Amino acid sequence: MAAPVPNREIIHQYLRHAKKFPHIWCPGCGNGVVLGCLLRAIHQMGWTKDEVMMASGIGCSSRAPVYVDFNTLHTAHGRALTFATGVKLAKPKLNTVVVMGDGDALGIGGNHFIHACRRNIDITAVVVNNFIYGMTGGQQSPTTPQGARATTALWGALEQPFDIAQLAAAAGATFVARTTTYHVRELEGLLVKAFAHQGFSVVEVIAACPTCYGRRNKLGDAVGMMRWQKDVAVSVEKAQGMTAEELGGKIVTGVIASREAPEYVTEYAKLCARARELEQAAARQPAPPKPSPERTDMAANEPR
Amino acid sequence: MSGPRELLLQGNEAVVEAALAVGCNFYAGYPITPSTEVAEGMAAKLPALGGTFIQMEDEIASLGACLGASLAGAKVLTATSGPGFSLKQELIGYACIAEIPVVIVNVMRAGPSTGLPTSPAQGDVMQARWGTHGDHPIIVLTAASVREAFDLTVKAFNLAEKYRNPVILLLDEVVGHMREKVRLPAAEAVERIERIRPSMPPEWFAPYEETNTGVPPMAAFGDGYRHHVTGLTHDRMGFPTQKKTEILEGTDRLFKKITRGFREICLTEGHGLEDADAAIIAYGSVARSAREAMEVLRSQGKKVGLLKLQTLWPFPRAALEKFVGRVKSVLVCEMNRGQIYREVLRVARGRCEVRKLNRVDGELITPGEIAKAMRELV
Numbered sequence: 001m002a003a004p005v006p007n008r009e010i011i012h013q014y015l016r017h018a019k020k021f022p023h024i025w026c027p028g029c030g031n032g033v034v035l036g037c038l039l040r041a042i043h044q045m046g047w048t049k050d051e052v053m054m055a056s057g058i059g060c061s062s063r064a065p066v067y068v069d070f071n072t073l074h075t076a077h078g079r080a081l082t083f084a085t086g087v088k089l090a091k092p093k094l095n096t097v098v099v100m101g102d103g104d105a106l107g108i109g110g111n112h113f114i115h116a117c118r119r120n121i122d123i124t125a126v127v128v129n130n131f132i133y134g135m136t137g138g139q140q141s142p143t144t145p146q147g148a149r150a151t152t153a154l155w156g157a158l159e160q161p162f163d164i165a166q167l168a169a170a171a172g173a174t175f176v177a178r179t180t181t182y183h184v185r186e187l188e189g190l191l192v193k194a195f196a197h198q199g200f201s202v203v204e205v206i207a208a209c210p211t212c213y214g215r216r217n218k219l220g221d222a223v224g225m226m227r228w229q230k231d232v233a234v235s236v237e238k239a240q241g242m243t244a245e246e247l248g249g250k251i252v253t254g255v256i257a258s259r260e261a262p263e264y265v266t267e268y269a270k271l272c273a274r275a276r277e278l279e280q281a282a283a284r285q286p287a288p289p290k291p292s293p294e295r296t297d298m299a300a301n302e303p304r
Numbered sequence: 305m306s307g308p309r310e311l312l313l314q315g316n317e318a319v320v321e322a323a324l325a326v327g328c329n330f331y332a333g334y335p336i337t338p339s340t341e342v343a344e345g346m347a348a349k350l351p352a353l354g355g356t357f358i359q360m361e362d363e364i365a366s367l368g369a370c371l372g373a374s375l376a377g378a379k380v381l382t383a384t385s386g387p388g389f390s391l392k393q394e395l396i397g398y399a400c401i402a403e404i405p406v407v408i409v410n411v412m413r414a415g416p417s418t419g420l421p422t423s424p425a426q427g428d429v430m431q432a433r434w435g436t437h438g439d440h441p442i443i444v445l446t447a448a449s450v451r452e453a454f455d456l457t458v459k460a461f462n463l464a465e466k467y468r469n470p471v472i473l474l475l476d477e478v479v480g481h482m483r484e485k486v487r488l489p490a491a492e493a494v495e496r497i498e499r500i501r502p503s504m505p506p507e508w509f510a511p512y513e514e515t516n517t518g519v520p521p522m523a524a525f526g527d528g529y530r531h532h533v534t535g536l537t538h539d540r541m542g543f544p545t546q547k548k549t550e551i552l553e554g555t556d557r558l559f560k561k562i563t564r565g566f567r568e569i570c571l572t573e574g575h576g577l578e579d580a581d582a583a584i585i586a587y588g589s590v591a592r593s594a595r596e597a598m599e600v601l602r603s604q605g606k607k608v609g610l611l612k613l614q615t616l617w618p619f620p621r622a623a624l625e626k627f628v629g630r631v632k633s634v635l636v637c638e639m640n641r642g643q644i645y646r647e648v649l650r651v652a653r654g655r656c657e658v659r660k661l662n663r664v665d666g667e668l669i670t671p672g673e674i675a676k677a678m679r680e681l682v
Contacts, residue, residue, distance in 0.1 A: 086372025
């Protein structure tokens with residue numbers, strides 16, 4: 001791996017100079033770590049800023065695009081993948097990265113998420129999982145662990161949470177990885193792998209929301225939550241030798257799924273070429289005789 | 305491409321022909337009766353032309369994909385009907401505030417809810433105007449025949465591109481499914497208006513700046529004009545703002561750009577209004593019955609005129625002003641409970657009697673019904 005690029009260089013190159021800072025994120029929030037990793041990974045890819053389209057939905061993590069100097073698209077709640085699909089199809093050369101939160105991607109945008117996985121279009125979806133709806137103040141989300149407290153689950157969440165990475169893999173995403181904001185180097189590396197992958201890739205990032213989740217669930221402050229991420233993370237390799245019981249309460253990190261499969265934009269381009277060939281072949285056939293001379297009276301078309 | 309062609313077409317198929325003639329190269333949709341033929345037509349024809357067709361997972365995703373593609377420079381279309389139109393409302397608002405050109409065809413069926421999926425209605429007139437939340441400008445056209453479905457689809461694209469606004473084309477099930485012989489113009493005879501691209505260097509580009517038309521130039525993602533697009537209220541650079549002055553500057557301009565275009569946007573067709581004692585106002589397939597009724601009444605010596613609306617929103621007030629002070633009465637015929645009727649009342653302001661004739665049972669209003677109602681007025 002090349003020597004890490006100093007953060008100052010990354011900041012100067014990729015953050016928007018015209019945008020008024022500070023950002024909206026709370027002290028101790030994981031979103032800054034995710035954004036830093038995203039920028040360093042994009043830098044590693046060698047993409048120019050004009051070649052990157054970063055989209056997002058609604059929520060804290062979805063504010064990331066406004067700060068960065070790419071083609072950026074802050075869409076409606078849950079809809080980021082639908083917009084990104086349109087962008088990618090219309091301009092396949094754009095490297096398309098979508099940043100979403102757990103409520104955004106799996107709650108209101110759940111349908112779009114599973115279908116994007118199955119479509120295998122060359123987009124990278126980064127799902128920042130802080131286990132609650134942070135921007136609205138800490139309501140339970142599709143990933144809130146059973147029993148965890150939220151403002152709309154004061155006595156503990158009743159439903160079982162989604163495992164984002166497993167869901168993505170089961171829905172057909174061809175590259176799926178997971179890590180936490182504590183594992184910064186691993187996150188950066190996984191993002192690079194996801195970007196390089198041809199097809200739909202998902203990177204789930206466990207992130208801390210000390211303000212709305214940690215405090216209510218006695219997980220400590222920002223540092224305490226980082227420590228928690230360190231303690232519960234188990235690598236994919238290590239997890240293979242562990243029982244389900246041992247894995248209870250743990251978070252498996254690393255590459256969860258990776259396989260080659262036909263990518264949508266490439267396949268669609270082939271389909272277009274085939275359709276053109278068929279049309280040209282049909283045009284070469286002699287035209288059938290016209291049944292009657294063409295009528296020219298326009299009056300017949302006047303609507304009554 | 306091709307010269308003028310004479311074809312037997314459905315209204316839905318005419319939408320496809322028009323979209324391709326005006327350069328539409330992206331369609332995202334979801335199957336729904338009675339608009340599905342639009343999706344099927346685009347699916348069959350776009351690939352060979354190098355355009356993109358994609359069937360999305362739902363109605364919301366269809367519009368989302370269209371908006372993304374439009375931002376990346378494509379000319380985009382989607383089509384739907386009642387329940388799907390309800391689902392699309394969220395992103396219609398997004399297209400309004402982010403000023404993204406898109407044409408949305410809604411082939412109206414009787415509602416509410418699942419309603420009568422295969423029967424005609426005109427119940428979505430107010431939804432087309434106010435369906436998405438918040439104050440917003442919108443352009444809504446409606447067609448009465450297969451040929452008009454072609455012409456107004458072309459118009460819808462040109463207005464969407466010119467004004468950077470979503471344009472909704474309302475057909476009713478009758479116009480969508482009825483087959484008529486139409487003579488389509490040669491490709492080169494079809495007017496094509498493209499969105500204005502930025503000509504300044506990228507560092508000067510302000511994606512939402514005030515211009516003399518009110519419409520800012522639109523850069524496509526990936527063309528070197530890196531910018532931010534958001535559904536949040538934004539400043540001229542596209543960045544979220546909560547400053548009162550910037551909020552007003554942005555939202556005022558959204559309305560101003562459409563207001564400035566009223567003359568071009570508000571389309572109507574008048575028949576026999578010059579000497580009319582009473583007038584019929586109708587649109588969509590009902591306007592066909594109204595025309596027939598008018599001819600019958602004229603042949604019986606009754607001076608009846610017809611105003612056919614092709615633009616519903618912004619409401620073509622100027623066309624009504626020409627005769628509401630002169631005629632004794634106006635009959636507004638619609639396949640709903642009187643959605644345009646109230647607009648006519650508002651414009652007439654008591655200068656003439658305004659009556660309504662409505663059907664909401666999934667059946668067309670017949671010429672006989674209109675003639676009968678008119679005989680009471682002249």
